[in-house]
Amino acid sequence: xxxxLIHEPIDxxxxxxxxxxxxxxxxxxxxxxxxxxxxxxxxxxxxYTSYEAMAVRELAKIATEAVEKFGTPHVVVEHRLGALGxxxxxxxIAISHxxxxxxxxxxxxxxxQLKQRVPIWKREHYTDGTREWVDPTRHGVAAPSGGAA
Amino acid sequence: xxxxLIHEPIDxxxxxxxxxxxxxxxxxxxxxxxxxxxxxxxxxxxxYTSYEAMAVRELAKIATEAVEKFGTPHVVVEHRLGALGxxxxxxxIAISHxxxxxxxxxxxxxxxQLKQRVPIWKREHYTDGTREWVDPTRHGVAAPSGGAA
Amino acid sequence: xxxxxxxxxxxxxxLGTDSLQVDVPAPSRVRDLLAAIQERASxxxxxxxxxxxxxxxxxxxxxxxxxxxxAIIPPVAxx
Amino acid sequence: xxxxxxxxxxxxxxLGTDSLQVDVPAPSRVRDLLAAIQERASxxxxxxxxxxxxxxxxxxxxxxxxxxxxAIIPPVAxx
Numbered sequence: 284x285x286x287x288l289i290h291e292p293i294d295x296x297x298x299x300x301x302x303x304x305x306x307x308x309x310x311x312x313x314x315x316x317x318x319x320x321x322x323x324x325x326x327x328x329x330x331y332t333s334y335e336a337m338a339v340r341e342l343a344k345i346a347t348e349a350v351e352k353f354g355t356p357h358v359v360v361e362h363r364l365g366a367l368g369x370x371x372x373x374x375x376i377a378i379s380h381x382x383x384x385x386x387x388x389x390x391x392x393x394x395x396q397l398k399q400r401v402p403i404w405k406r407e408h409y410t411d412g413t414r415e416w417v418d419p420t421r422h423g424v425a426a427p428s429g430g431a432a
Numbered sequence: 433x434x435x436x437l438i439h440e441p442i443d444x445x446x447x448x449x450x451x452x453x454x455x456x457x458x459x460x461x462x463x464x465x466x467x468x469x470x471x472x473x474x475x476x477x478x479x480y481t482s483y484e485a486m487a488v489r490e491l492a493k494i495a496t497e498a499v500e501k502f503g504t505p506h507v508v509v510e511h512r513l514g515a516l517g518x519x520x521x522x523x524x525i526a527i528s529h530x531x532x533x534x535x536x537x538x539x540x541x542x543x544x545q546l547k548q549r550v551p552i553w554k555r556e557h558y559t560d561g562t563r564e565w566v567d568p569t570r571h572g573v574a575a576p577s578g579g580a581a
Numbered sequence: 582x583x584x585x586x587x588x589x590x591x592x593x594x595x596l597g598t599d600s601l602q603v604d605v606p607a608p609s610r611v612r613d614l615l616a617a618i619q620e621r622a623s624x625x626x627x628x629x630x631x632x633x634x635x636x637x638x639x640x641x642x643x644x645x646x647x648x649x650x651x652a653i654i655p656p657v658a659x660x
Numbered sequence: 661x662x663x664x665x666x667x668x669x670x671x672x673x674x675l676g677t678d679s680l681q682v683d684v685p686a687p688s689r690v691r692d693l694l695a696a697i698q699e700r701a702s703x704x705x706x707x708x709x710x711x712x713x714x715x716x717x718x719x720x721x722x723x724x725x726x727x728x729x730x731a732i733i734p735p736v737a738x739x
Contacts, residue, residue, distance in 0.1 A: 296445045299461075305468040305518045311539075312448075312461040315739045318530060319454040331738075334668055334731055337715035338738075362738060369454045374739050381467060383660075387540050390460075394532060394739060402712070402731070403738030404669035416670040417737040464660045480659075483589055483652055486636035487659075511659060523660050532739070543660060551633070551652070552659030553590035565591040566658040 284350050286342040286360045288335055293361050298377035302357040307379035309386040313394055315374040317367050321417075325410040329417075331364045331373060334402040338362070345396045353389040355380040360393060362403060373405075433499050435491040435509045437484055442510050447526035451506040456528035458535040462543055464523040466516050470566075474559040478566075480513045480522060483551040487511070494545045502538040504529040509542060511552060522554075582607040582647040584614060588626075590655045595625035605645070612641040614651060626653055661686040661726040663693060667705075669734045674704035684724070691720040693730060705732055 285301070299312055317329050346358045357379040367373055376393045380386035398419070408414045434450070448461055466478050495507045506528040516522055525542045529535035547568070557563045586601040593599040603617050611632050618626055631654035632639050638654075645651065665680040672678040682696050690711050697705055710733035711718050717733075724730065 295448060299444060299463070303465070303519060307465055308467040310461075310463040310465060312459075312463075313532070313536070314448070314459040314461075315532070316452070316456055316459060316528075318457040332669060333738075334666065334712070334715075334733070337712055337731065340715055370452060379465075383462070383464070383543060387462070387536070387543075391536050394536075398736070398739045400717075400736065401738045402668070402733050402736055404734060405737045406669070416673070416734070418670070418735045419737055420735040481590060482659075483587065483633070483636075483654070486633055486652065489636050547657070547660045549638075549657065550659045551589070551654050551657055553655060554658045555590070565594070565655070567591070567656045568658055569656040 284346050284356055284358045286339070286346045288333060288338055288342070288362050288364055290363070290365050293363055293372045293375045295372065295375050295377075298359050298361065298375050301359050302377045302379040304357055304379055306381060307355075307357060308381050309383035310377070310379040311386045311390040313374075313376040313390050314372050315394070317369050317371050317373060319369050321407060324407075326369070326407050327410045328366060328368045328408045329373070330366050330406045330408070331362075332404050332406070333364050335364075338402050341401045342397065345393055345400065348396070349378070349389045349393050352392065353380065353385040355385065355389065358389065358393070360397070362397070362401070364403070433495050433505055433507045435488070435495045437482060437487055437491070437511050437513055439512070439514050442512055442521045442524045444521065444524050444526075447508050447510065447524050450508050451526045451528040453506055453528055455530060456504075456506060457530050458532035459526070459528040460535045460539040462523075462525040462539045463521050464543070466518050466520050466522060468518050470556060473556075475518070475556050476559050477515060477517045477557045478522070479515050479555045479557070480511075481553050481555070482511075482513050484513075487551050490550045491546065494542055494549065497545070498527070498538045498542050501541065502529065502534040504534065504538065507538065507542070509546070511546070511550070513552070582609075584609075584645055584647065585650050586614070586618065587650065587652040589652070592626050592630075592653055592655050596622050607647065608644050610641065611639055611643045611645065611651070614645060615641070618653070630654060631656075661688075663688075663724055663726065664729050665693070665697065666729065666731040668731070671705050671709075671732055671734050675701050686726065687723050689720065690718055690722045690724065690730070693724060694720070697732070709733060710736075
């Protein structure tokens with residue numbers, strides 16, 4: 284298990300390598316990426332900021348919960364901070380498990396918990412030159428929220 | 433959308449690239465890999481064989497269903513055939529979507545349907561020199577089945 | 582009529598071949614063909630396996646033509 | 661006592677700073693600190709935001725010490 288906040292591009296292939304194991308029959312990778320439209324506005328990029336001391340601890344707690352809940356030590360999560368452009372990967376979650384069910388469940392668990400608990404914020408930049416902090420709580424449950432994922 | 437049966441190693445990074453899109457906020461990759469123990473027996477490798485003419489069609493049908501059901505064209509599935517060793521990737525499912533929920537759901541849909549419908553068979557080779565066709569229907573629902581995933 | 586039957590994996594091993602030509606009356610249904618195969622090779626193939634006709638899953642009542650290619654599908658194990 | 665308060669993202673923008681020193685009586689609870697912040701900067705921070713004390717989520721009744729570092733957490737938006 285490993286979790287990290289990083290300020291460089293995420294290397295998804297390296298994460299897959301890191302969780303690979305001869306005991307695993309299934310590997311899942313989840314990537315969050317910066318998408319070009321959010322709430323109907325044209326996005327040109329996103330700045331990710333964080334309360335790093337706390338985010339590091341909260342990320343590690345979530346991964347530990349996943350390890351205990353789904354019974355695999357092969358959980359690696361990286362979240363990138365800083366200025367990201369369209370298509371850039373903001374978060375990567377790599378998990379391997381003997382069986383596919385828990386590998387898929389664990390991947391979903393980590394991204395859902397991360398989005399609820401880890402103190403990371405994003406400010407979207409729009410093509411019209413404006414920028415705004417994203418507030419997922421302003422939207423109804425059914426509406427897409429967040430610029431990435 | 434693209435599906436294929438291939439006889440060479442699967443290039444997971446290339447599949448991620450293939451489904452990437454500025455309209456996507458979430459990308460999922462599922463990999464099935466050959467694991468070293470199945471039903472308590474030590475596995476040394478697996479031969480994958482197929483009724484290729486039908487498997488090609490059935491794989492394409494499943495991907496088409498996923499495209500329609502989850503509303504993203506970014507679905508790529510490759511299944512490898514032939515002699516695979518421990519840790520080798522037998523199947524890769526790459527999907528990207530504007531939002532994470534449908535990306536995760538689509539990944540699970542494709543692997544579950546693939547395991548039920550696509551005419552591919554595997555013969556496990558064990559470290560004691562024996563080999564056997566895998567029959568997932570011999571097991572109860574709760575038991576792990578299959579050498580990979 | 583003579584129907585071409587494809588066998589795979591454990592069924593091909595059990596019958597020692599990956600295809601058969603099976604003579605059945607015209608018209609015949611999938612279940613009639615399976616009964617004929619059971620006569621030739623009882624226990625090698627279960628009485629009601631998955632069957633595909635021309636690369637599509639078919640049910641036991643599907644009517645067969647002489648040019649149809651029928652595949653007997655062992656429990657699939659992809660992934 | 662003087663408690664150090666960290667602000668982030670939209671809250672830091674609204675208050676024009678990423679930290680405050682807030683004077684509250686000892687002992688005080690998280691809710692007392694939030695009331696003091698509301699007095700200084702009403703509308704910039706909602707009345708009951710998420711709060712962390714020493715990098716752990718805390719509830720409104722948690723008692724604060726002078727050395728505690730309190731963070732006011734805007735709606736998180738990671739991923």
